[in-house]
Amino acid sequence: MNIHKFFANDEIATRPLHHVMRAGIFLSLIIIIFISMSGRPLAQTIEYDLKSVSVLKINLPVSQAVTIVLSDAVSKIVAANAEIADAQPITDKSIYLVGRSFGTTTVNLYSESGAPVGLLAVEVGVNSADISRSIRAALPRSDVKVNTVNGRVQLSGSVNDAYSMEKVLEIVAQYGSPSIVNVITLKGGQ
Structure with missing residues (x-):
């Protein structure tokens, strides 16, 4: 032993x-x-193949960023509304995109000759995954789905009672959305 x-x-x-x-x-x-x-990077990375995808749709929470890695070099990046989403080049094949405020905008990508080669359709809103987790934690028997539409929170699904509905709306309000589209139904019928 x-x-x-x-x-x-x-x-x-x-x-x-x-x-x-x-x-x-x-x-x-x-x-x-x-x-x-x-050692994992904190910012999310998205790959964008400019030859096969004409418009890349991106949903981005306010105050969060994403790095976009491009298949080809671009020489000019123009954000239609930098107050909603700001795009800065990191290299000629990568872009740093930051959600600034609620809303939708586009970011146009141009080649060295000035020809448009890509378009980012950016929707900046709340972090719908975080809201969904918070609702599930507070109301585990509810069936609430959270999405964003034009920077606004859209709620759908169902809850058991009026108290649960109020609780869902309180949780969503804590995330700072300027407005809420609520199509949740009460299971009790009310």
Whole structure:
């Protein structure tokens, strides 16, 4: 029997060697997973093949960004309304796009000769995935779907009662949407 001795709390303790090795391997795996996750980029990346897709639709939450990697070089980037979404070149084949305020806009991409080569149709709104998670956490038996339309929150599905409806609207209001399109139905019929 292999016995490994080590100090613990100023006392000598004995443990079988395989227990110590198992704990060491487990701890090493945890550290490797943590290190590999910390290296992930925070911004989302979207690839845009300019030859096969004429218009790329992008939904972007306010105050969040996405990096767009282009298949071909562009020389000019023009945002129709930079107050809604701002686009800045990183390289001739990548763009940094930031959602500034609620609404929709386009970002036009031009070749070196000035010819239009691509178009980003950008809708800036709330983070509908976060809202959906918050609603499910607060009202797990509700069936509410959250989308954005022209920067506004659109709610559909059903809830059990008026209290649940009020709770959904309170949650959505916390995300700062300028307006809400509510087509949720009450299961009780009201």
